[in-house]
Amino acid sequence: MTNIGPDVQVAVEGPGGPVETTAPTTPPEPRPAGRARPAWRLLLPTMTPxxxxxxxxxxGVVLLGVVGPYLVGDPDAISDVGLSGPSAEHWLGTTQTGQDVLAQLAYATRGSLQIGLMVGVLATVLSAFFGIYGAYLGGAADEVFSLLSNVFLVIPGLPLVIVISGFVPRESRGLWTIAVVLALTSWAASARVLRAQTLSVRARDYVAASRLSGEKPWRVIGVEILPNLLPVLASQFVYAVIAAILGEAGLSFLGLGASNASTLGTMLFYAQNGFALPLGAWWWFVPPGLVIALFGMGLSLVNFSIDEIINPRLKNARTARRRAKAAARVARKAAR
Known part of the structure; x- marks a missing residue:
């Protein structure tokens, strides 16, 4: 028997029993180096409605807050057209003093986005430090960090925010002050979740091997542990942004918000002080409330989608539904 090239010996059933023969095979052609799979095709399976x-x-909300202020006029400009409804000149009407509501909405959206971003970053950093670093160290450090997290968890968040904001002088109450207050009262729950996840990852073999090989703690956390927690961190960041915008709106509505900045909460505060609801000036308080609702709904949908992507049970259920729909389409085509 002669083998030619990369032949494979196979057994063929003959009259006198199995006979060995060769079957030529063709090796698979390698993928060209310049034809890598696009990144959008890798992300496409995770995209859901x-x-x-x-x-x-x-x-849409980010464009309104980032680009909108460059396309509208001065939000503090006063005119003689007070408390007028939407028109060609003022698309969202005016306030009692003739200020354009659309201009105020654009600048207020930018302020609320800044608050949400700052609080999201600060709360995520605090929760990652107390949750991940404390769980990695273990021992007394973990116990102290867990105790601190539990203390912040049992304290009611909104009353604590109101008390802290009330003690801050009004002239010193800026965006950064409100962001720090909101971040200090919203990191504990996320830290508990990250601690539990870190304890699970720390017990894996590759993390133990890195520690035994003499790797520095910051490298073990940044290279071995943190990549496994990125989906959880992303979900917690989104939740922190939602809570920050809603918390700031509540503080501003109570008169405890930033004194030198315009946010969606301050718009609602001035609309309430101007008796917009009794006067029927819906264009004054509905747009800021609608922006808060739409942005919160968008962040919630993204948060749910992240949970569906990282949760194996939800991911398998989504895959099963997709396969069932594909099988149903094939069956309908075959029935035709």
Missing amino acids: WLATGLVLIA
């Missing part, structure tokens, strides 16, 4: 809807809502 809920995620797409959330991203569209977030993009």
